[in-house]
Amino acid sequence: MKTRRTxxxxxxxxxxxxxxxxxxxxxSSSQDxxxxxWDSFTTNKEHAVTMPCTWVMACAYAPSGCAIACxxxxxxxxxxxxxxxxxxxxxxxxxxxxxxxNYLSACSFTNSDMQILTASGDGTCALWDVESGxxxxxxxxxxxxxxxxxLAPSETGNTFVSGGCxxxxxxxxxxxxxxxxxxxxxxxxxxxxxxxxxxDAFASGSDDATCRLYDLRADREVAIYSKESIIFxxxxxxxxxxxxxxxxxxxxxxxxxxxxLKGSRVSILFGHENRVSTLRVSPDGTAFCSGSWDHxxxxxxxxxxxxxxLPGLEPSDRPGPSAPVNLRGRARTTCKTTCSGIKMGPVSxxxxxxxxxxxxxx
Amino acid sequence: MAAGPASxxxxxxxxxxxxxxxxxxxxxxxxxxQGVKMRSQRLLITVIPHAVTGxxxxxxxxxxxCITEEEALxxxxxxxxxxxxxxxxxxxxxxxxxDETPYRFQTPYFWMSTLWPAAELDYAIYLAKKNIRKxxxxxxxxxxxxxxxxxxxxxxxxxxxxxxxxQLWAAKQRRKGDRLVIACQEQTYWLVNRPPxxxxxxxxxxxxxxxxxxxxxxxxxxxxFYRREVECLRKALGRARVKSSVCxxxxxxxxxxxGPHDPIMSGCLPSNPWVTDNDTYWAxxxxxxxxxxxxxxEQWAFSFRELLxxxxxxAHFMDFLRKEFSAENLSFWEACEELRxxxxxxxxxxxxxxxQQFLAPGAARWVNIDSRTMERTLVxxxxxxxxxxxxxxxxxxxxxxxxxxxxxxxxxxxxxxLAEAVVPPETKRRVFPFMRKPRHSSPxxxxxxxxxxxxxxxxxxxx
Numbered sequence: 001m002k003t004r005r006t007x008x009x010x011x012x013x014x015x016x017x018x019x020x021x022x023x024x025x026x027x028s029s030s031q032d033x034x035x036x037x038w039d040s041f042t043t044n045k046e047h048a049v050t051m052p053c054t055w056v057m058a059c060a061y062a063p064s065g066c067a068i069a070c071x072x073x074x075x076x077x078x079x080x081x082x083x084x085x086x087x088x089x090x091x092x093x094x095x096x097x098x099x100x101x102n103y104l105s106a107c108s109f110t111n112s113d114m115q116i117l118t119a120s121g122d123g124t125c126a127l128w129d130v131e132s133g134x135x136x137x138x139x140x141x142x143x144x145x146x147x148x149x150x151l152a153p154s155e156t157g158n159t160f161v162s163g164g165c166x167x168x169x170x171x172x173x174x175x176x177x178x179x180x181x182x183x184x185x186x187x188x189x190x191x192x193x194x195x196x197x198x199x200d201a202f203a204s205g206s207d208d209a210t211c212r213l214y215d216l217r218a219d220r221e222v223a224i225y226s227k228e229s230i231i232f233x234x235x236x237x238x239x240x241x242x243x244x245x246x247x248x249x250x251x252x253x254x255x256x257x258x259x260x261l262k263g264s265r266v267s268i269l270f271g272h273e274n275r276v277s278t279l280r281v282s283p284d285g286t287a288f289c290s291g292s293w294d295h296x297x298x299x300x301x302x303x304x305x306x307x308x309x310l311p312g313l314e315p316s317d318r319p320g321p322s323a324p325v326n327l328r329g330r331a332r333t334t335c336k337t338t339c340s341g342i343k344m345g346p347v348s349x350x351x352x353x354x355x356x357x358x359x360x361x362x
Numbered sequence: 363m364a365a366g367p368a369s370x371x372x373x374x375x376x377x378x379x380x381x382x383x384x385x386x387x388x389x390x391x392x393x394x395x396q397g398v399k400m401r402s403q404r405l406l407i408t409v410i411p412h413a414v415t416g417x418x419x420x421x422x423x424x425x426x427x428c429i430t431e432e433e434a435l436x437x438x439x440x441x442x443x444x445x446x447x448x449x450x451x452x453x454x455x456x457x458x459x460x461d462e463t464p465y466r467f468q469t470p471y472f473w474m475s476t477l478w479p480a481a482e483l484d485y486a487i488y489l490a491k492k493n494i495r496k497x498x499x500x501x502x503x504x505x506x507x508x509x510x511x512x513x514x515x516x517x518x519x520x521x522x523x524x525x526x527x528x529q530l531w532a533a534k535q536r537r538k539g540d541r542l543v544i545a546c547q548e549q550t551y552w553l554v555n556r557p558p559x560x561x562x563x564x565x566x567x568x569x570x571x572x573x574x575x576x577x578x579x580x581x582x583x584x585x586x587f588y589r590r591e592v593e594c595l596r597k598a599l600g601r602a603r604v605k606s607s608v609c610x611x612x613x614x615x616x617x618x619x620x621g622p623h624d625p626i627m628s629g630c631l632p633s634n635p636w637v638t639d640n641d642t643y644w645a646x647x648x649x650x651x652x653x654x655x656x657x658x659x660e661q662w663a664f665s666f667r668e669l670l671x672x673x674x675x676x677a678h679f680m681d682f683l684r685k686e687f688s689a690e691n692l693s694f695w696e697a698c699e700e701l702r703x704x705x706x707x708x709x710x711x712x713x714x715x716x717x718q719q720f721l722a723p724g725a726a727r728w729v730n731i732d733s734r735t736m737e738r739t740l741v742x743x744x745x746x747x748x749x750x751x752x753x754x755x756x757x758x759x760x761x762x763x764x765x766x767x768x769x770x771x772x773x774x775x776x777x778x779x780l781a782e783a784v785v786p787p788e789t790k791r792r793v794f795p796f797m798r799k800p801r802h803s804s805p806x807x808x809x810x811x812x813x814x815x816x817x818x819x820x821x822x823x824x825x
Contacts (some may be wrong), residue, residue, distance in 0.1 A: 004636045042801045065807025080810035112703035129706035219606040229427035231383035242620035286625045287636045301636035
């Protein structure tokens with residue numbers, strides 16, 4: 001996998017990013033308060049806003065592509081409508097939507113531009129109406145800061161999951177404000193949660209250097225993605241379109257790609273010079289973008305080489321129903337056997353060098 | 363820059379599990395039997411025991427964790443950058459070199475996790491020592507710091523200089539080897555805690571977490587807390603669970619079904635825009651494309667949700683429903699979605715409109731809901747809120763999913779769509795790769811007029 005686009009323009013650590021539904025635009029926010037909207041295909045900057053606070057840790061693109069939301073240490077979530085009118089100052093049209101009592105750690109639009117879901121360091125999540133700024137529903141239950149959230153891709157579209165510093169991941173019903181399910185197996189803060197594309201499970205990345213897969217119908221953790229050589233926490237996770245691969249950005253400047261079903265690591269990507277703070281796969285799955293504290297964002301396409309590395313799991317080839325169940329317990333041993341293959345065996349020769357050079361396309 | 367190990371309240375070590383893991387790694391590296399091969403290093407005329415080379419460290423890491431060379435080098439470099447290994451020669455750059463440069467393991471006194479506050483006074487003493495030992499031996503940034511500190515603590519500057527002289531004198535009493543080692547250790551410690559400009563500080567952790575007292579108040583075990591816990595656990599007991607094996611089979615099925623649709627796994631035709639700079643793929647799969655691709659049409663058969671999420675799919679489904687004279691179901695569903703996700707201020711008006719159009723007796727587009735749900739809905743309409751139509755919406759959704767959707771998939775309409783769907787040919791790789799195609803920018807969604815950017819609701823418009 002090669003870095004295809006390196007987006008330079010933030011003068012400081014990139015903290016968060018989000019894709020637009022048109023699959024090429026992204027919004028990113030950084031420590032110095034700058035929020036930039038890029039067309040990452042051409043690497044042009046389209047809009048830039050400077051927030052009055054530092055550490056803008058959350059940003060989101062509206063589903064229609066007409067607005068962005070961001071927030072951070074100002075304890076608020078602000079919505080900026082995007083305008084190309086030169087005479088208009090984007091900051092003038094800013095709408096302050098959410099008010100929390102501590103920093104804003106994550107925000108996301110629901111299915112439309114009219115509602116925003118936010119997570120905050122004050123231990124609560126909240127659903128807001130954008131137009132009026134009214135609080136529609138609040139979600140209490142975390143014992144510490146909430147660091148991340150993700151909306152479920154379900155038919156009824158009523159739930160979301162949040163992860164926090166109390167090591168718990170909780171699933172909430174948006175309508176009633178109640179916690180539906182809670183999972184507490186991580187050993188440290190949960191930095192990022194993301195739903196599996198079918199909506200039946202979600203993955204979480206944590207400071208304890210593991211990523212875990214929790215199944216909602218089985219109501220338990222079903223897989224751990226960890227390796228002894230990975231000692232830094234995972235800051236963000238995302239699935240590929242089919243849910244076969246899990247991309248995780250870590251605080252040791254690398255991105256690890258895990259095979260969700262086998263529990264083993266497929267590849268490790270280098271290139272960033274400081275910790276990877278955010279990672280999102282594009283809406284159509286053609287590329288993923290990672291933002292880092294080294295002031296850059298890198299867009300990397302998915303590559304065909306992975307066909308070689310992952311033999312398809314045909315139903316007839318499967319060793320039997322017992323093997324998948326042992327995914328969780330066997331995670332470590334599977335790692336050892338496959339990774340010695342990766343290191344020395346023929347598989348590594350088929351895999352082109354996982355490292356990429358940071359080629360700058362102008 | 364927010365470096366500040368002293369500013370952590372609560373659980374400082376718990377917030378940095380990577381430090382304890384690194385320390386465990388370093389301790390196991392120093393194990394006399396299983397650890398890295400140590401040798402005595404000759405530096406000029408002194409001999410330093412227990413030194414290791416970069417290569418040895420890498421070999422050990424590769425062997426112990428079964429990782430590649432690149433990863434081992436990266437891990438070793440991180441160990442050096444965090445100050446757990448220090449080079450004995452030229453210790454002003456913290457990196458793991460693969461030549462014969464000797465490294466040693468840092469003494470636990472100077473480990474990052476001990477959270478010594480790395481105070482200004484200590485730094486001043488260190489810089490003073492360096493200055494005294496060799497005039498002009500300070501680097502530029504160190505000189506700046508030195509001047510700054512001199513200004514800040516000028517009242518105790520005598521103390522600083524005195525301490526510095528004391529320490530230098532005490533050092534002279536030691537053997538040359540020890541002196542060198544201690545100097546290197548100290549230098550590494552300060553390189554980690556006061557990095558030169560341009561080098562990212564490994565101490566930075568981002569904004570402080572767990573600082574909110576409200577969170578901690580919630581942690582106290584009151585009666586209320588336990589009551590909630592009991593309620594939560596009771597609900598959990600009552601929940602129906604599915605066997606993990608069944609869930610995992612579901613993942614297998616899902617992933618293998620979606621595999622061909624995933625650009626990572628199977629590539630995309632004609633080509634991945636990021637790889638070839640050609641955005642035909644996006645043009646062909648645009649939300650309003652006239653002729654959908656084959657993969658896209660196949661995807662509509664995976665689940666009802668995906669059919670509805672795709673605007674083209676939804677339009678075709680609407681056509682099909684019109685033929686079956688049940689188009690009002692989909693229109694009703696769309697109207698309910700608009701209500702659920704719309705602005706708060708529009709809720710009463712929207713509820714009323716939906717009622718008039720779909721639910722009132724004798725309405726123009728009356729939907730067939732079972733009597734119980736209808737009663738519940740009508741009662742709820744007295745106090746309209748955004749979720750008042752949820753039950754009715756779910757009922758209609760399930761109706762469509764179980765009844766109309768399977769018929770749609772078996773219908774001629776769908777089969778024709780599949781047959782007409784285009785399979786784009788793969789673009790050959792460019793013969794001259796250095797001739798880069800110009801990348802076309804696309805109009806921003808923010809430029810489109812507002813009405814066009816929202817999904818069309820109730821698109822048929824026929825009575």
